[in-house]
Amino acid sequence: MTRFYHNYPFFFRLLSASNKLFSLLLTIFFMGAALFVVSCEEGPTKLGSEMLPSNDFVMVNSTDTLSTWSYTMYDNSLATNDPSVGFVGSIYDPYFGTTTTEFVSQIRLSNAWKYGPVTIDSVRLKLLLLTVKGTNSNLDHFLRLSEISEQIYTNTPYYSNTQTDTTDYSVIAQLPKMTSDTINDISLTLPIEFGEYLLRDTSKFFYNNTKPDFRSYFKGLYFRMSSASDPLLIAFSLVTKPSTSSTYNNYFVLYFHDTADIKYNYYFILDPVHPNACYNKYNRDFTTAEPGKEIPHINDLTYRDTLSYLQYLGGVYTKIVFPGLDSLKKKLSGSKFSINKARLTIPVYYDHVKYTPLTVPSNLRLRFLDNADTVKKDVPDYLLDTQSKFFDGSLHKLDSTYYFNIPTYIQNYLEDSDDRYPAELDVYQGASGLNSVILKANASKTPIKFEMTYTKF
Secondary structure (H helix, E strand, O other), X not given: OHHHHHHHHHHHHHHHHHHHHHHHHHHHHHHHHXXXXXXXXXXXXXXOHHHOOHHHOOEEXXXXXXXXEEEEEEOOOOEOEOOOEEEEEXXXXXXXXXXXXXXXXXOEEOOOOOOOOEXXXXXXXXXXXXXXXXXXXXXXXXXXXXXXXXXXXXXXXXXXXXXXXXXXXXXXXXXXXXXXXXXXXXXXEEOHHHHHHHOOOHHHXXXXXXXXXXXXXXOOEEEEEEEOOOOEEEEEEOOOOOOOOOOOOOEEEEEEEEXXXXXXXXXXXXXXXXXXXXXXXXXXXXHHOOOOOOOOOOOOOOOOOOEEEEOOOOOEEEEEEXXXXXXXXXXXXXXXXXXXXXXXXXXXXXXXXXXXXXXXXXXXXXXXXXXXXXXXXXXXXXXXXXXXXXXXXXXXXXXXXXXXXXXXHHHHHHHOOOOOOOOEEEEEOOOOOOOOEEEEOXXXXXXXXXXXXXXXX
């Protein structure tokens, strides 16, 4: 009985251990089977790959390591013919020095001459100024108008450094007091002799493209400003904007009476519906910049400074070079690919005196030298929509950075087999902008950044 008593629980203990051992072995078996199945199964991206052509696969690549280099460039011979805005005067900047602007234009008859002998009572020049830069507290700024000696033509290239020849005839008018950085509607009194000079042969008051007309009789005016104190710059539109009071905003008006003492007005227009031939002239003197703030490297492609510069009215601009795009172009040669994202970000430098978030341009643009016709054009991304919302180009004040989306241009560059699109772009401001900006670049703590994502098929 003792033996039986001791074997009974032993049997059940042995049975319990066997069950646990069986469960353990069963678990190990299923785990091994699962591992075997997984090891034999093809990944979802490879399953059946041997049955598909290689061009059915898509590879998405992204990079933010493509380097960008910045340089400050200067062009003293800009095409400035047929502008939308005329500039006259000068402006000073501690970084860029002194810029002097001048304007050359024909004047257009308002209508055919239908009067007999007249006596001029007064002559006025009316200007609606888009902005005034500088000071005018002492009323010591004078506008000088000189007759040009050679006829000029619409759609003919004229440049910022074009030599302008004049006759011996000129008049001077004192500018009135004006308010800076806003619109000013001004009226200048000109000598009566100026009106008499214009009317000396009214038989020429007509337009004809086959014989000499008013444009060859009075070829135009050269607008310059002289200032005895601080520099002053004025800007006026050359695009007709009809209003309720007058069709034109910028014009000469002659007040006169005839032999019957009937009074008349006659106009010579600067912003007519049919545009005058005209051009702007710019001269920049960098040597007058404030010591320590002058631009150290201009047109120097051997030196990559920590800052680059962009000035109003063209001339000084920033060049962006993408040295890594050439190797990427070679790598993708013969492949099918699509640029999903190409974003250029350019941070701004503020000195918090002259340059602040309120003084720099709100928008900038990018252009390239089209080697097909050797002219500079806006990148195609800028033209994708009417307000360039996709391209952006605006200053984001939260991070003091300009953003530019340029996937179309990068796609064109990488697919280009005719070397039409270069691996470099110019950062510039529109022709009418009067704000400058200093940009961080190269070895700056927060340099320019270029991010790109592309899909390879």
